[in-house]
Amino acid sequence: MDTGILILIFLTIGLVACTLGAVGILRFPDVYTRLHAETKLGTFGSICICLGVIAYVLSEYLTDGGTRYLVLGLHTLMAMIALAFTNALGAHAISRAAYRAGIKPEGVVDRLPEVEQK
Amino acid sequence: MIDPWLPALVVLLTLILVVMFRLLWGPTVPDRVVALDAINTFTVCAILILGVAYHETVLVDVAIVYALLSFVGTLYLAKVVGREI
Amino acid sequence: MKSVAATALLAFLVYLLLTAGSGHVLFWSWAEIVAGLVIGLVVGGLSASWFCSSGNMRMAHPFRWLLLAIYSAGPLFVEIIRANVYVSISVITGNIRPGIVKFNPGINTDLGKLLLATSITLTPGTLTVEVDDATGVFYVHMLNVDEKAVSKEMCDTSDIFAFFNLPAWIWRIAE
Structure with a gap:
């Protein structure tokens, strides 16, 4: 019963973070701020959902045994690591490409242009 | 206790529909790439949840491969948008 | 070989x-x-x-892998949680003043730059836009730029990270 509540907490946090990320993508004014919402909230939401899955798998393994639950948990862990790294790197690539495509950020200060013409 | 996996799946699919507005409207091309990246992340989560709900380890492997391939796709789109190819 | x-x-x-x-x-x-x-x-x-x-075979040392695991489970995870609270508040209230600042962490190896760029992207209100390979200068997009960071040419570590000195951790891991 305790693990059930733990799973529910992880899933709820993850889904709330994903929802806020989607709202941020719709609401923020330009590409860079949208990337903030997408990267941080999306990655954190998916990590929390993966942790919920791992908690479920561990509880099943403890009550039931059987290596297939261990395999499921291990692969979920691999998926979590892959998601965390690829999301951050993809966001970096997109922001660099957006700057190279000539989209200027809205904002108070912009220190990048002095190196761009090389 | 109610099975939490299928409601979570419904929420994720709704989020994918919401983000798809940005994919369709996005004023610039990088906006659409950001929306596509978010949709990829949510899809990986949805596949993971499906794998747990149906007790299929194969679906989790599909999720790993989808995450890595979508990363390659995002990098390629970024190269195209940044005019480096 | x-x-x-x-x-x-x-x-x-x-x-x-x-x-x-x-x-x-x-x-x-x-x-x-x-x-x-x-x-x-x-x-x-x-x-x-x-x-x-x-x-260079320095990453073959298991101590560096142990340090990487401690780093990602400890300081990095705390910063990620703070980042999410911070960005959530920004999404709900809509108060932002974005901008791009310069930042020189003094890290030279490729792996160190990769780890630091990923960490910056996952920590509060910051996103790496461009890394200058020759000089090692990071160009960081911030969601909320301070008054004093606007006037400065080159930002310090304390302007970007609040709790932990992440570049020092990464310097210990990768160099």
């Missing part, structure tokens, strides 16, 4: 991790072990010149 062996070993370990639970030799069946060896050698031969491009 050493770089091919290191890459092949890493690929073999990842393959073993993905196929755990397939048989009864410890956790694996003989067929999976043989297939993993062959695939690991092929991957090592194809990608060693690219994967170990610096030819």
Whole structure:
């Protein structure tokens, strides 16, 4: 019963973070701020959902045994690591490409242009 | 206790529909790439949840491969948008 | 030759991790072990010149891997949670003043730059836009720029990270 509540907490946090990320993508004014919402909230939401899955798998393994639950948990862990790294790197690539495509950020200060013409 | 996996799946699919507005409207091309990246992340989560709900380890492997391939796709789109190819 | 062996070993370990639970030799069946060896050698031969491009074996030390695990479970995770609370508040209230600032962490190796760029992207209100390879200067997009950071030419570590000195951790891991 305790693990059930733990799973529910992880899933709820993850889904709330994903929802806020989607709202941020719709609401923020330009590409860079949208990337903030997408990267941080999306990655954190998916990590929390993966942790919920791992908690479920561990509880099943403890009550039931059987290596297939261990395999499921291990692969979920691999998926979590892959998601965390690829999301951050993809966001970096997109922001660099957006700057190279000539989209200027809205904002108070912009220190990048002095190196761009090389 | 109610099975939490299928409601979570419904929420994720709704989020994918919401983000798809940005994919369709996005004023610039990088906006659409950001929306596509978010949709990829949510899809990986949805596949993971499906794998747990149906007790299929194969679906989790599909999720790993989808995450890595979508990363390659995002990098390629970024190269195209940044005019480096 | 050493770089091919290191890459092949890493690929073999990842393959073993993905196929755990397939048989009864410890956790694996003989067929999976043989297939993993062959695939690991092929991957090592194809990608060693690219994967170990610096030819430096310092990452083979297990202490650095332990430090990397502690780093990602401790300081990085706390910063990620703070980042999410911070960005959530920004999404709900809509108060932002974005801008791009310069930041020189003093890290020279490629792996260090990769880890720091990823960490910056995952920590509060910051996103790496461009890294100058020659000088090691990071251009960071911030969601909320301070008054004093606007006037300064080059930002300090304390302007970007609040709790932990992440560049020092990464310097210990990667250099």
